[in-house]
Amino acid sequence: MPSVTELMQLLTPTGHRITAASRARTPDPDAPPAAPPDRWTPDRLTPGLPVAGPPVAGPNAGLPSGELTAVDIDLPAYVADLTDDELFGLYRDMVLVRRMDEEATSLQRQGELGLWASLRGQEAAQIGSGRALGPDDMAFPSYREHGVAWCRGVDPAAVLAIFRGVNLGGWDPATHGFALYSIVVGSQTLHATGYAMGMAWDRSAGATIVYFGDGASSEGDVSEAFGWASVYCAPLVFFCQNNHWAISEPTRRQSRIEIFHRAAGFGFPSVRVDGNDVLACLAVSRWALATARAGRGPVLVEAVTYRMGAHTTADDPTRYRSSAELEAWHQRDPLDRMRAHLAARGQLGEERDRHLALEADAFAHELRARCTAMLDPAPTSLFDHVQVTENGLVAEQRSMFAATLEPGDSGTDDRLDREDRLDTGDRHDTGDRHDTGDRHDTGDRLDTGDRLGGRDELGVRDGFGVKGGLVAGGTHVPGGTQIPGGTHVSGGTQIAGGTHVSGEAHVPGEAW
Amino acid sequence: MTSGAVITGEQPAEVGGGRTGEPATPVPITLAKALNLGLRSAMAADPKVVVMGEDVGTLGGVFRVTDGLQKEFGEARVIDTPLAESAIIGTAIGLAMRGYRPVCEIQFDGFVYPAFDQIVSQLAKLHYRSGGRIRLPVTIRIPFGGGIGAVEHHSESPEAYFCHTAGLKVVACSNPVDAHHMIQQAIRSDDPIIFLEPKRRYWEKAVVDPRPLGEPSSAETTGLHSSVVVRAGTDATLVGYGPTVRTCLDAAEVSAADDGRSLEVVDLRSLSPLDLGPVLASVRRTGRLVVVHEAPSNVSVSAEVAARVCEQAFYSLEAPVLRVTGFDTPYPPARLEDHYLPDVDRILDAVDRSFGY
Numbered sequence: 130m131p132s133v134t135e136l137m138q139l140l141t142p143t144g145h146r147i148t149a150a151s152r153a154r155t156p157d158p159d160a161p162p163a164a165p166p167d168r169w170t171p172d173r174l175t176p177g178l179p180v181a182g183p184p185v186a187g188p189n190a191g192l193p194s195g196e197l198t199a200v201d202i203d204l205p206a207y208v209a210d211l212t213d214d215e216l217f218g219l220y221r222d223m224v225l226v227r228r229m230d231e232e233a234t235s236l237q238r239q240g241e242l243g244l245w246a247s248l249r250g251q252e253a254a255q256i257g258s259g260r261a262l263g264p265d266d267m268a269f270p271s272y273r274e275h276g277v278a279w280c281r282g283v284d285p286a287a288v289l290a291i292f293r294g295v296n297l298g299g300w301d302p303a304t305h306g307f308a309l310y311s312i313v314v315g316s317q318t319l320h321a322t323g324y325a326m327g328m329a330w331d332r333s334a335g336a337t338i339v340y341f342g343d344g345a346s347s348e349g350d351v352s353e354a355f356g357w358a359s360v361y362c363a364p365l366v367f368f369c370q371n372n373h374w375a376i377s378e379p380t381r382r383q384s385r386i387e388i389f390h391r392a393a394g395f396g397f398p399s400v401r402v403d404g405n406d407v408l409a410c411l412a413v414s415r416w417a418l419a420t421a422r423a424g425r426g427p428v429l430v431e432a433v434t435y436r437m438g439a440h441t442t443a444d445d446p447t448r449y450r451s452s453a454e455l456e457a458w459h460q461r462d463p464l465d466r467m468r469a470h471l472a473a474r475g476q477l478g479e480e481r482d483r484h485l486a487l488e489a490d491a492f493a494h495e496l497r498a499r500c501t502a503m504l505d506p507a508p509t510s511l512f513d514h515v516q517v518t519e520n521g522l523v524a525e526q527r528s529m530f531a532a533t534l535e536p537g538d539s540g541t542d543d544r545l546d547r548e549d550r551l552d553t554g555d556r557h558d559t560g561d562r563h564d565t566g567d568r569h570d571t572g573d574r575l576d577t578g579d580r581l582g583g584r585d586e587l588g589v590r591d592g593f594g595v596k597g598g599l600v601a602g603g604t605h606v607p608g609g610t611q612i613p614g615g616t617h618v619s620g621g622t623q624i625a626g627g628t629h630v631s632g633e634a635h636v637p638g639e640a641w
Numbered sequence: 642m643t644s645g646a647v648i649t650g651e652q653p654a655e656v657g658g659g660r661t662g663e664p665a666t667p668v669p670i671t672l673a674k675a676l677n678l679g680l681r682s683a684m685a686a687d688p689k690v691v692v693m694g695e696d697v698g699t700l701g702g703v704f705r706v707t708d709g710l711q712k713e714f715g716e717a718r719v720i721d722t723p724l725a726e727s728a729i730i731g732t733a734i735g736l737a738m739r740g741y742r743p744v745c746e747i748q749f750d751g752f753v754y755p756a757f758d759q760i761v762s763q764l765a766k767l768h769y770r771s772g773g774r775i776r777l778p779v780t781i782r783i784p785f786g787g788g789i790g791a792v793e794h795h796s797e798s799p800e801a802y803f804c805h806t807a808g809l810k811v812v813a814c815s816n817p818v819d820a821h822h823m824i825q826q827a828i829r830s831d832d833p834i835i836f837l838e839p840k841r842r843y844w845e846k847a848v849v850d851p852r853p854l855g856e857p858s859s860a861e862t863t864g865l866h867s868s869v870v871v872r873a874g875t876d877a878t879l880v881g882y883g884p885t886v887r888t889c890l891d892a893a894e895v896s897a898a899d900d901g902r903s904l905e906v907v908d909l910r911s912l913s914p915l916d917l918g919p920v921l922a923s924v925r926r927t928g929r930l931v932v933v934h935e936a937p938s939n940v941s942v943s944a945e946v947a948a949r950v951c952e953q954a955f956y957s958l959e960a961p962v963l964r965v966t967g968f969d970t971p972y973p974p975a976r977l978e979d980h981y982l983p984d985v986d987r988i989l990d991a992v993d994r995s996f997g998y
Contacts (some may be wrong), residue, residue: 296772297771299772301771301774302738302771302775308738309770309775311763313758313763316758316759318731319730319732319734319759320731320732320734320735322728322732322735323735323737323739324735324738325735326732326736327735327739327740327741331740349727350731353725353727354731356723356725357723357725514768514769514772514773515807516768516808516832517773517776517830517832518830518832520914521914522914
């Protein structure tokens, strides 16, 4: 029986720690399923588990007593198939998503978005888990999962549209296997549980993954979801990004024990993974999804990461956390670590990195253009889709409201009004946006819709993202379950100590 | 009827009204049995209909409304859930996104509040939030109202919370015939519906055509969101829903016998959206309106009815719209509930006041 200390020594392909604990035998997805992935029956209830002893005093107080069993799986094997291009693709995903995040933050500062929730620092957790998903899988996000949205082929402009206030959720969850953002933290874990139950009943080949944070782990809905998913043996991966801060409250305010230990009390296995290691996150997510797909019920993954930015653009983290802490996590930046890993493998030199930076800039430029070109919805659209069958009261109000509109109130553009509403103060670019010819002429933008591609159903112009362009250039196409290939990465460079990255390797003669 | 008898289910089993086979002579069945038959028809008609809730399977529900369904349709379609109301609704949302048509039972009115976020912020809003892409055909059955001598949290009338929430539909049945049809109509609806069942009327009987909706000679004639005149009259209008429809009818009987007044009674049936057409037509004839419900008066269904009638039938009114409701207190201990609940005397007092103007 390994000790807890030994458990802590499980290394990821890039040399980072993975901690796993479970009271149940950790499922091996390659073994025959304990029960057929059939409609739920009482037979699929989790078998009896060892009863936990009383809590122990001392340094481990609050930790589950009883035996911990190691994950008897070869995690590096779960990413052994990645080709060089696919490895680079993970890095590219993270670079582009961070660039999107930076651009969105700028857009908020310039009054083009009402708010933005930055994912900076969490790219590895989101790309690693997001790229583990296949076409039959379903993801339920919270509101910061821009990286997962990217992996699921959701148009980044559609994500921005929510924060611009153009709509409340502008993509089709069924098409993308990606539910709408959920702002009431933890509520989506129950939707995911029900969806996963339905998957099992439908004998779907897929599994469900649900994202939530350390703060949400305190919500009652999350505990209810743990319980339900466990007793119904739902094919569900609970993916907790522990980013250390729930706005101003540290994780220790949420839980006396490590979050991943909670699964034991509900009778299903859990894994803690270095959330800033994209390969580790990919490996663990693939294992967890395979476990769920094989009919063995839920898994909890706790990806330990860090929210490097503010909670949202409305937050000031200097009021509650130290710059020293932030600096320490800067040293563990997931992009730097993957860059160093690739460089050490000879896959990334200056030229290729510069090339990627240019691609990211072009991507951000186009995203900005599409964001600022988004039109306000027609005023009467606020009455749309209240219910499937029309509600007479809503219809009456729509009619009365429409009668008050001026003929010009078609909802195409009321930028001046918008700026008044947003009280954007002394933004210097305000005048520019109105004075430059190509921006202030509403009619021009309407008449030249094909300049950036046609308007799609969201009121967003196509230009990149879902249907081609930059995403298609990547190695990871949404929908690929297991990426074929044979390159073994477990021998890859280990980043010393897992904490500090000092620059990158330069590979002479690299084609990029 | 004591609450103990209710909860332990010691009522005699009902007979008659089986879905298959025509009874030789129509046998009156209880409102609970009518709901049971309606649920059975809905489950037989659509394999995506699943019933879920606490004790709905093996036990058949604490009021036996789901009695026998698990035996007939299996444990995968009639699901005994953990005791977690938020999860009952939250997982139903996920199942509906997956294409299922869940019928959730909240065991008692006072137990719905743990699910409030899932109902009000999630279930009600996802269709709107998704621009119409997501449909959530979820029916939430809630036994509501008092009068059964129950312990606390078993006698409440929470309808106004849900009527106030855009995206939800709220209906209340008042008799076995409506119960049988309305539950099937609610389940067929593509919108989320709060389906309120008048628990103290569960044992009232009527002859119900047991055939499923849509079959020839099925009694389905009234839309789910239609209010109906259940007793014609000329002197004043009483409006009730759920358990107070019977109280209004009783009041009309007494008024006719004792005072010689002809009271018209309207059963609202749909609380959101409201169908005020029959109410307005009635008020335009009678000029007097009394609205009756068990819920407290403040910001209630009766407040909405009064406001809208004043807006739309102001010149027809001979008196202010009056209300007979539960008091604006928490629901009292069972030994006091007869004072709290609207009864014939309070209704007729209000009618007298109306005629005093």
